Amino acid sequence: MKVGVLLKQVPASDTIIKINPDKTGVLTADVKWEINPYDEFALEAAIQLKDAGKATGVVVITVGGADAEARVRDALARGATEAIRVDDPALAGSDALGKARALAAAAKSAGVELIFAGKQAIDTDSAAVPGMVAELLGWPQVSVVTGFSVDGGKITAERNAGGGFIEVVSTSVPAVITCDKGLNTPRFANLKGIMAAKKIAIAAKSVADLGLSAGQVGAAGALVEESGLELPPPRPSGKIIQGATPEAKVKELVRLLRDEAKVI
């Protein structure tokens, strides 16, 4: 069984974000990129299956420009065995569904039977793409998973069901799994892996290579349009509470929370 990993590069979490002049996106010139943190859990889960002899290969799939190759290389160095980068001018302005179409088609072309994705990308913050990929492939999905095992095609996954409940879900391959923190501890690449990764070709695919038409992706195919990007309104400057003793300070804080902020 080949396992796919949907891997996206995102601005490093401490990046200062600058909005472009037409307010439709951000300026990427000074951005330091990294693998989306949740996709690292997805990648690690896939590599562990390969190490355990349960996966024959790990295919990293990304929709991204040439500058995403370094993150794909990093994934190969950690233990992925194949990579597909979908890149096409027609993808510009894609919404989650457009990206999902490209990713689902690439996964199909690679012949993967199990897909790991991050629960959410920390740039779009949408948590939408993997469920759409699952729907397009007609596969079951288990989202926000913190425990996973697969045996003879039977999957057991633990997920946070909210309200303090953990659900244990059973399903079978093929399936799409989205990964949360706590699932595993991602490894770093070692020198041997870095050398081995250099020999692996990253397959670049266009939209047409995947059998999609330009109208199914990009701004033309988008059902959601994001614009008017702006910085959040600044918080009115806060008050540092003065007082001679800790007791005086907390009394004043509680008074302000009750009488001024009216939250208690």
Place this chain on the structure above:
Amino acid sequence: MSSGILVFCETDGGKLKKTALELLSKAATLGGEVSAVVIGGSVDGAEAGRHGAATVYTVNGDAFGAYSTDAWVKALAAVIAKVSPAVVLGAASPIGKDLFPRLGARIGAGAVTEVTDLSNVGGQVVARRPVYAGKVIATAKVKSAVGLFTVRPNSFAVNPTGGGAASVVAVDAGVSAADLKTQVVEVRKSAQATVDLTEADRIVSGGRSVKSVEGYDSVIRPLAAALRATPGASRAAVDAGYAPHSHQVGQTGKVVNPTLYIAVGISGAIQHLAGMRTSKVIVSINKDPEAPIFQHSSYGIVDDLFTICPALQREFEAVIG
């Protein structure tokens, strides 16, 4: 023609969850008829009506035990086909997050997730949502006939409009056990379960400076309990083992949206802010007057957390009781 707003309501023991009341209250201000849908549960038409819904559609049957993507997507798609709403709202809860994107792909409807505000602009519902971990706010519009939106809990106030009881209409969505490709085989209460952080209205979080599990358990938990709040933590506190993973607030933890957030001994790193910056009121307690968290706080106390927290706990106990 699609028109009106359909609110996907989650219930708890036959009562609409607070998130459902928030969405119904907001829907009533956006224009157009409001209806509700409850899947796999019973509902009181009076409560839904009081919050602005004219009709509540319910879908039930053998396939609707524990939440499953397959049964819920098929059921909600059937109700949407019957009602033809222009807008479908749901909470950005574990269920809503799992359900809405897949539903969008199934019915060809644009799905906007993790919304924090909705408004009616010239007859179209327009959403605002944080992106880049809340460093940027974007405006999102849907181009399809139906628009799907999931909204973060606590984004809107609950406002009963005082309408009469909603009529309750059962819908047969034709869902059977054969549709289910996943099965919930076990449900466990996670250790120290309280209100889910993402839905909590008040949160008290502790940072690395609580120094130990004992520090977290003897300072943060009791303070949270006194305020009827949910305990949270910074990643440094979680990584050090003082609090479980499920308590982590931030970019790689939970994104929370409470009315009141108290950060105890937390420096205010950008990745922590990413998880809590939309909180309505932020209080921080830190002994370093230069700690970045103070720049994002409504109120700050510069002092040692080990003296302030017990005093604050006593004060909350006296006032909230």
